[in-house]
Amino acid sequence: MERRVAERLRGVLDPFGFEVHAFKVGWYNAVVQPAFHLPYPDDTLAFVVLSTPSMFEKALKPFVNKERLKIIRDPVDQCVSYHLSRLKEKFPDQTVDIMFDYELLPNRKPKFLAQTAAHVSGAAYYYQRKDVKLDPWGEKKVFGVCIHPRYGGWFAIRGLLLFPDIQDSRYRDIIEVKEKYSEEQKAYFATPPAERLKLLGLTQEVHRSIFH
Structure with a gap:
């Protein structure tokens, strides 16, 4: 199901220079403060949407x-909203909730932390101060930065697509099967992509080395 949804999303968005990357809501909620939790069950399927240079x-x-006379605010925000909102037509039998990067909660905080969502989906690596071994900044406040494996910093995180109707993996047992994933393998694939190397006894040193 996840693969079919991803293929349909990419079929619609790829021609317009957007990327989508899947993650589970639980991956995101596990690494952000409760104030930023997404109000969905942990197994809910979600996608982070990126815009690429094209x-x-x-x-x-x-x-x-096409829409010159209808543009009343930021053209990029309206363009992204137009393309993401069209997706609901492609999933008439599914609920599709959309969050945009520019939306704020009543307390003026963002609806979601875009760089964290990109990180847990594996779309980009979110380098933070803790990733730098020799910290040269002292008391200075330093913000993290997301690096895309193909575009470096030349991309933007535009929104989230959430599918509340698509959750756990019970569909895998719809027939009697000869073999299943081991518990270790389940744990591996249930872990955010950015954290999987640790489970295999590997490190992120290759990624971090560009900052050292």
Whole structure:
């Protein structure tokens, strides 16, 4: 199910310069403060949506040319909203909840932490101060940065797509099976991609070395 949903999303969004990367809500909620928890069960399927450099030519410019008289705020926000909202038509039998990167809660905090969502999905690595062995900044406040494996810093996190109707993996046992994943293998695939190397006895040194 996850694969079919991902393929359908990519079929719609890839031609316009967007990427989607899947994660479980529980992966995100496990690493953020309760104030930022997404109000869904841990097994809920979600996707983080990124815009790549080609989005400007493939999506934004055509959108502006077509909707010029309707643009009343930020053209990029309206373009992203247009393309993501269209997705609901592609999933008539599923609930699709959308959160945009520019949306705020009543307390003026963001609805979700975009860089953390990108990190737990494996879309990009969120480098934080704790990743730097020799900290040169002292008392200075330093913000983290997400690095994409293909685009470096030349991308943006635009929103989340949540599918409340698509959750756990009980569908795997719809027939009698000859063999299942071991408990260790289940734990591996249930772990956020960015943390899986630790389970295999590997480290993130290769990723971090570019900052040292």
